[in-house]
Amino acid sequence: MSTDTPEPADSPPAIEHITLRRSEDGAVWLARDEDTGVASQGPTREEALANLDEAVAGVHGAGTEPTDEDLRELGIEPENNVSRSLEESEIFE
Template identity: 60%
Template sequence: MSSGKEIRLKNREGSDLWTAVDAETGVASQGRSRQEALENLDEAVEGYRGAGRPPTEEELRELGIDPEENESGGELPDILE
């Protein structure tokens, strides 16, 4: 859980939700307890950093993408840089 980096936890008075923010990435998440907020933050930060695996050819086909014409990598569009 949480990489040992700076994490900010908040619970607004009168709310049953906790908010957790990873200071390094700016990624935020929430949960109904401190523990849940931190676990959700871990998952969100992993997603932010690109954790996971590339989709299979079958998964691409299910999304209507021809794997033979699909290109990965290269330059990002300006809006994503």
């Protein structure tokens, strides 16, 4: 994230407390936003931080709803993709 340009008014808050370290096997960099608990990884420091930015933005509501085509590519039939409350879910019993 660049500090040279002002953030748009509707952008998520800037990440302030980050932990950045190598994985135990040294294969990837691990990045964690300590404020939200969101974590990501990447083969380089830059990619780990960019992935973390994207993940934190998703937590703050950024992103787009998947299209029916996106869902079908993932093997999900859009007609069966209905959001319900956690109380109605059989998964979280």
